[in-house]
Amino acid sequence: MFAEVLAAQKLFFQSRSTLDLRFRLDQLKKLYKALEISEAAIFDALRLDFKKSAFESYGTEIAQVKGEIKYLLKNLPRLMKPVRVKSGVASWPAKSYVYVEPYGVSLIIGPWNYPLMLVLMPLVGAMAAGNCVILKPSELAPHTAAVINKIVSELYDQSYITVVEGGAEETQSLLSLQFDHIFFTGSVKVGKIVYEAAAKNLTPCILELGGKSPCIVDEKADIEISARRIVWGKFVNAGQTCVAPDYLLVHKSIKRQLLACLNKYLVDFYGNDAQKSPDFPRIINEKNYRRLKELVHQGQLAAGGKCDDDTLFIAPTILNNISWDDPVMEDEIFGPILPVLEFDELDKAIVAIRNRPRPLALYYFGSEKKKQQKVISELSYGGGCINDTLLHFGSPNVPVGGVGQSGIGKYHGKDSFAVFSNRKGIVQKGTRIDVSLRYPPYEGKLNFLKWILKL
Ligand code: NAD
Numbered sequence: 001m002f003a004e005v006l007a008a009q010k011l012f013f014q015s016r017s018t019l020d021l022r023f024r025l026d027q028l029k030k031l032y033k034a035l036e037i038s039e040a041a042i043f044d045a046l047r048l049d050f051k052k053s054a055f056e057s058y059g060t061e062i063a064q065v066k067g068e069i070k071y072l073l074k075n076l077p078r079l080m081k082p083v084r085v086k087s088g089v090a091s092w093p094a095k096s097y098v099y100v101e102p103y104g105v106s107l108i109i110g111p112w113n114y115p116l117m118l119v120l121m122p123l124v125g126a127m128a129a130g131n132c133v134i135l136k137p138s139e140l141a142p143h144t145a146a147v148i149n150k151i152v153s154e155l156y157d158q159s160y161i162t163v164v165e166g167g168a169e170e171t172q173s174l175l176s177l178q179f180d181h182i183f184f185t186g187s188v189k190v191g192k193i194v195y196e197a198a199a200k201n202l203t204p205c206i207l208e209l210g211g212k213s214p215c216i217v218d219e220k221a222d223i224e225i226s227a228r229r230i231v232w233g234k235f236v237n238a239g240q241t242c243v244a245p246d247y248l249l250v251h252k253s254i255k256r257q258l259l260a261c262l263n264k265y266l267v268d269f270y271g272n273d274a275q276k277s278p279d280f281p282r283i284i285n286e287k288n289y290r291r292l293k294e295l296v297h298q299g300q301l302a303a304g305g306k307c308d309d310d311t312l313f314i315a316p317t318i319l320n321n322i323s324w325d326d327p328v329m330e331d332e333i334f335g336p337i338l339p340v341l342e343f344d345e346l347d348k349a350i351v352a353i354r355n356r357p358r359p360l361a362l363y364y365f366g367s368e369k370k371k372q373q374k375v376i377s378e379l380s381y382g383g384g385c386i387n388d389t390l391l392h393f394g395s396p397n398v399p400v401g402g403v404g405q406s407g408i409g410k411y412h413g414k415d416s417f418a419v420f421s422n423r424k425g426i427v428q429k430g431t432r433i434d435v436s437l438r439y440p441p442y443e444g445k446l447n448f449l450k451w452i453l454k455l
Pocket residue numbers: 109110111112113114118136137138139140166167168169171172185186187188189190191193208209210211241242243332334360401402407
């Protein structure tokens with residue numbers, strides 16, 4: 001059945017309808033409108049999936065997609081135009097261009113943690129670039145997957161865009177087919193499965209993965225503001241954010257003050273019992289809940305620790321006196337647990353981070369410009385912030401994605417258009433002049449070739 005849908009999409013792609021600027025703009029506008037009309041249904045779905053508040057649902061899901069659509073509606077005419085570039089002296093006389101064309105049919109596979117945004121953001125890029133799409137949202141957020149399916153099937157013919165609901169089995173079936181492009185967001189483990197399947201067909205593949213993202217708080221950090229921004233960035237979505245600070249590396253001279261401030265903001269944001277807060281989501285499923293519950297009792301509890309098996313609630317939790325060898329430092333936490341490690345020299349913290357897989361995100365809190373630059377230039381990571389958390393994810397002008405183990409390829413804004421496009425380099429020649437230098441016999445031409453290539 002999936003093969004038939006793919007064949008229908010390939011046929012529709014060949015009709016060249018998606019190459020038209022007007023067509024792309026119209027489809028994007030329809031999606032924008034549908035997001036407004038379906039707002040209440042999306043809020044309901046996200047609440048049912050993991051008790052996400054309407055505020056976070058709007059701010060971190062719907063608004064992100066709408067922002068991406070707005071950016072691409074405005075910039076699409078420019079992005080689609082061929083760009084004239086300089087011609088090399090070897091091709092003189094000539095004009096050279098870069099044309100962009102869609103890949104064809106793209107498979108987009110999403111995770112559950114921002115189940116709407118992380119499926120629709122790439123969709124918007126794929127549509128803007130003129131592709132047909134099969135979307136596979138996560139089965140772990142079934143209400144949101146159903147809303148996405150409803151929105152898409154009401155707006156578009158399935159030979160253009162369609163949704164497949166299901167889990168690993170359905171994804172494996174899709175991956176066995178020959179797509180023109182694959183865009184995957186999810187875990188490193190499944191990312192490897194997807195990459196292997198893509199390699200079998202030599203399909204271009206983008207991987208948006210995860211990992212442990214460090215957050216460094218240096219001795220000259222503004223402790224109040226750092227604590228406030230860290231608590232927000234870590235515990236939004238109950239810590240189930242790919243770019244959330246996974247752990248804190250705090251300068252030992254300020255650790256006590258910082259811990260006190262983190263506690264203060266936890267109470268400010270979620271009250272004395274976060275289980276009663278309407279703003280704090282639940283863990284997505286039993287499996288993740290059990291995994292996280294195992295991590296709560298490590299080091300010394302500095303905040304939280306409460307778990308409720310019936311509602312899959314884990315309180316915002318801070319673990320003090322953690323070392324690199326503790327189990328909580330092995331894998332990405334992906335939940336509301338924040339381990340705290342300390343350092344005495346920034347250089348040592350940098351070496352410790354460099355000895356581990358390159359992170360998806362990194363955050364540095366500190367006021368000294370030199371140290372800020374040091375962290376940016378001496379560590380390789382996908383992206384991040386200085387004196388804040390998460391915000392780089394929200395701008396269409398900032399590319400988002402990992403490096404090394406945390407992923408391959410960047411998107412958002414013009415980069416979303418780029419990852420779903422083939423850039424075609426064209427040298428355009430006339431036929432009146434035909435310089436004979438390149439043609440054999442070469443005798444006596446080498447010195448002239450060297451001279452001309454120096455120009
Ligand atoms: P996941 O890898 O378990 O699932 C992602 C998708 O793969 C789902 O649609 C799922 O149905 C499918 N899938 C699961 N098992 C499969 C298998 N064996 N074969 C084929 N397909 C399979 O990830 P998740 O739990 O949904 O999401 C959490 C992970 O995603 C975290 O590691 C997080 O860091 C990462 N993530 C990354 C980003 C980013 O932008 N880089 C964003 C969100 C989440």
